[in-house]
Amino acid sequence: MTDWYKIYSADCALPPGSDLDELTAELAECLRDPDPEVRDSYPYGVLRTWIERDFIDGDRRIRLGNEMAARFADAQIQARTFAPLVLAMIVNRGDFCREWMNAFVRWYPAESDLRGHDARLGWLHAVAHGADLLGAFGCHRDVEPVEMLDIATARLVAPTDYLYAEREDDRLARAIALTLTNPKLTADQSVAWLDGIGADLRAVARGTTPTYVSNALRTLRMLYILADLGVSPQPGQPSRQLPHRDLVKRRIVEVLANDAKSIG
Structure with missing residues (x-):
């Protein structure tokens, strides 16, 4: 597994000779991991930074957004509730797909597991994380607020x-x-x-x-x-x-x- 702490500590610089597609796929998997130390620590910070800096560029963001939208139907609560955080990063960069919003609209009002924090799984925060995406969609030029x-x-x-x-x-x-x-x-x-x-x-x-x-x-x-x-x-x-x-x-x-x- 990639040493995400090392990358984070190096100002989130891309490791020399790395395969960005492989690293992006690994980051996506980290953000559905049931271990909160994996899901909600350095991988999250690296992913956010790489999206902000456009390391994860347009096509990669679209693919990542598609994957996150599919997670709204995932059986695991932490996968469902971290998907909107990633999608909010992408939408705030200006990207948008109607399918992402449709998946969110189906999920957000219907989610029944609203625990903020769980002793084993850590932060889940369906309402708060979903709200971040709602605000991102609400400000996007392609969405009717x-x-x-x-x-x-x-x-x-x-x-x-x-x-x-x-x-x-x-x-x-x-x-x-x-x-x-x-x-x-x-x-x-x-x-x-x-x-x-x-x-x-x-x-x-x-x-x-x-x-x-x-x-x-x-x-x-x-x-x-x-x-x-x-x-x-x-x-x-x-x-x-x-x-x-x-x-x-x-x-x-x-x-x-x-x-x-x-x-x-």
């Missing part, structure tokens, strides 16, 4: 007993906020997706709060903050403002206020 807002809604109202415990609400809110910076969205489209969440919350019977409702409310609260302050696409980059910032904030407040009436 309203599609990603609808998928975010579907994820938020999907019943689950998993309470977001590893900042999944922050990551999903950030992805939604990034999508809402897309200038293709009209004012109506920027808030219409909240109608479905509001209707779902109003339909919840009085009493104890379902777990998914808590998740949705926490996500909306963080979204309000990001709508107010702006959201940065990447660490260190300037924040983007939502074109329909005030309208989005007002609609979030209305949804949260209607939910508050059911408390008691």
